[in-house]
Amino acid sequence: MAQLFHPSREDITLAGVLAALADPMRLRIVKSLMQQNDCMSCTEAAPCPGMAKSTLSNHFRILREAGLIQTSKKGVEHRNVVREADLNARFPKLLKTILGYAE
Amino acid sequence: MAQLFHPSREDITLAGVLAALADPMRLRIVKSLMQQNDCMSCTEAAPCPGMAKSTLSNHFRILREAGLIQTSKKGVEHRNVVREADLNARFPKLLKTILGYAE
Numbered sequence A, B: 001m002a003q004l005f006h007p008s009r010e011d012i013t014l015a016g017v018l019a020a021l022a023d024p025m026r027l028r029i030v031k032s033l034m035q036q037n038d039c040m041s042c043t044e045a046a047p048c049p050g051m052a053k054s055t056l057s058n059h060f061r062i063l064r065e066a067g068l069i070q071t072s073k074k075g076v077e078h079r080n081v082v083r084e085a086d087l088n089a090r091f092p093k094l095l096k097t098i099l100g101y102a103e
Helices: A015-020 A026-032 A053-065 A084-090 A094-100 B016-021 B023-032 B053-065 B086-091 B096-098
Strands: A067-076 A077-082 B069-074 B077-082
Touching: A015 A026, A015 A053, A015 A094, A015 B023, A026 A053, A026 A077, A026 B016, A026 B086, A053 A067, A053 A077, A053 A084, A053 B069, A077 A094, A084 A094, A094 B096, B016 B053, B016 B086, B016 B096, B023 B053, B023 B086, B023 B096, B053 B069
Parallel strands: none
Antiparallel strands: A067 A077, B069 B077
């Protein structure tokens, strides 16, 4: 499997974070990941049960490549967690403010 | 001239605002408009002097259609102002938090 790309903390940009969150489905995914203590598989964090796997993977890829989430492989699954420490270091309160308005 | 489209306050969405601001040039335009007391023409608010007029118009259109700015016609010019009251009513502190991190 190809290595998953994650930007380093200092490569996370404001415009990139906003673009990644500029979609109701991705806002829901991040909100749902934040509400968990543990990391979640893509399917668990899916905003709606019937969503196609390819659509879901694409949303997770966009979030990952913008630095919003960290994805790790556990067996056959991808486990995801929000990069809260990195995001709060770069843009304190930004994520909390945005997610406060997400449905 | 065709009427310029502006969404009503209640039609301004979080994802729409984030998408409109998910671009370094548009972040600069909004920041520069916020720093003025008066409204500005598109050229005055341009993030870089050499930017093509069509590129600039496109950025202003995206901002206007997402509810970020109000554009009015004054003679041959378009005058622009940030819809602070509407944005703060819909998403208190969101704009301030985001612009605080814009260059």
